[in-house]
Amino acid sequence: MAPYQFIERPTPFNSKGGSTLPIFAVTPAHIETGTIDPIALDWAKKAGYKAESGSLLLIPTEEGHLGGALFGLGTNPSEQPYITGKLARTLPAGDWHIETAPLTANRLSLGFGLGSYRFDRYKSEKSSAPTLMIPRDADGADIKRQLAGVFLARDLINTPTNDMGPNELEAAFRGLAAHYKAEINVVSGDDLRQNFPLVHTVGRASADAPRLLELRWGKKGHRKITLVGKGVCFDTGGLDIKPASSMLLMKKDMGGAANVMGLALMIMDAKLKVDLRVIIPVVENSISANAFRPGDIYRSRKGLTVQIDNTDAEGRLILADALAYADEDAPDLLIDMATLTGAARVALGPDLPPFFTDDVELAQDLTEASLETDDPLWRLPLYGGYEKDIRAKFADITNAPAGGMAGAITAALFLKRFVSNTTSWAHFDIYGWAPSERPHSPGGGEAQAIRALYHHIRQSVR
Template structure:
């Protein structure tokens, strides 16, 4: 699937992007025939409005796209992508109407609007292509779009075609593309190498659990990304109900996100030493499934009382985070579709994150605003530490009470990081209703903000 700009061509149709209050002044400068055509077709400049303007031979000489008002655009993302989905197939070039500071985001939105998950469909679609606007970083925008497509493809693929084995294969493919190293520890070898909680969560599946370890770069700050790779989550013996299981193919969304971010970093050759750790499992039900009431001993040596087998993501992440921490990198980032509580707190459109570093939080929030990739900081609230401390073990994987579930999960994860700066992202990774440049299905959250913030955070 192409996520690149079209080559400049004389045949590209000029696209004029018009706010509602700019339509009349723009028409005053056009030939009478153009004005008559536009008025006759009722074009007013609202978001999503498009119009082809024909020449004397009937072929389009230009196209118009509505851009409404700044206030209206503030309520959406990728305003131009409203038009990209409605214009006829062809090649277009932006001729006027978009401020220079918005060009890169709007051009990215256009590329993202090309995405369709059509792996299982015979019928393919024709696409509306855009010539890269002058003044944007073409390679960066194309890289981000292609990496976002990787995130979406991985999340959208059903578990029958993307279990732990094939998630590992996807990581190996990515490593091969960019000359990275990728090793995978599998099955009972996880016990021999001291990853007991990854093994416990994944051992009931017909597909063995794995720890994926991708490494790239030999100089610069050391950055470790840890992504939750639960390829399907039945809930284990605390079995989910039907509705709760419907979207569980996306429970490896954290893994998809760190692979997408890793792709951006490698393709753009950021001067870092990158490591990506993914515990890849399927939380299934079998005679050897881990049980409520079990006590698991983690890689770090901390014991964990299992009060709910459906709180498995933090268990597999804990072993991977302990490994990441042993290497004492300059920054550890974890990403996971971890808690419903995070969705209740900020909804599905915002990626909440936790960190103790005010400087990191400020740089990330500023980057999120620049690239229109919303995030929101939630607290590692120390007063809630006792909620994750049961009577008979060091930690509780599912504290009761019903409150602050996202925070207690983040506090649990932080117990496994002590030597390195750490931030955790509790993402949703799913677009429930189609929106411009974001069709229903898997979607990236927070990765563009991180890409923009990392040079400042790591002093690159």
């Protein structure tokens, strides 16, 4: 199996106009009041169709051929804005258009697109899929752009580590940079020792050398946006090794890097007026004779010393060097994304990623962007009362506070120590995975917060 390379996926949309089959997206009220196509209404009543949320009823022609479909939105369509994603997985293959729907054109098209995602790279047999005509009043270019970013993130996370180690993640990063004519710089192996010592420390035990990837795109003088993503291609836990059950999803520990790359794609494809910088520390947290140990103390790029109290708290170590490097340039906005703590999942579950920031205006803007895009986010506090918990006995700070309380907050406070020049910084503790199927996702690797971030950044540079 060849390693993943950056590619543009085939679109789930068509442009065939009148040759497409109709979909009538309806609520129970449409059936009760008879305010839909008479033939479709007659068939719905004969079949006892109730228009329950996500339900599909195929409609035959008089000759017995497939003539269209009814799709149920339930009694309150606004509760599931991307319910049309189910259509992409339940409709027969063919070309379709939505005839009527109490949803905005952008919502129904984006929902269908998000739900159309399939990760079948390793399947011997690939099934054909339906396509949808984007309504004329939808922003087709931006919908396709967002889908490309989301699908890139999902693809990278879903690809197993044997095909998505540090070398392959770098190849995908280079492919993305080349596609948008961005500048790229890579520091790897022992060259990391002096300027990125924590990145080197975490990744040195792997057969694939650790590295720091950097991309620059845009124009100097525009708003400086810097994105940092955690790129742990696999996390054994190091010498504090994880149990087997906890390793099953550790291919997704580069989910921060994947999401940052997906967001960068959207920004570059939209040609936003920004000075974009993307920084991704890439490692595999492996075990060998030179693996870092509990009790070790290392000096970071910023000069702060870090006591290693658990080798499984490695993500914050590589982010520390990357954030310090990003912060030296004092960007107007600094975002980092990482699959960082189990505590965040205990607090908010897998579908609602928390973010941390001291910038009240940014927090408000991100919350509004989350609501406007139906891309869930929730702000958690950078509570200063827990600063004492990250102090270490023999070093400046510890990477793993004792006690296990408020783990997502203490991790964010750890990272905050490495951001001193930037006034507008936000840390996103994402899961990067959908444990079960949803209308807009078949489950598996997931893009989280990047549609909301893209919306916020786009609004801020208009």
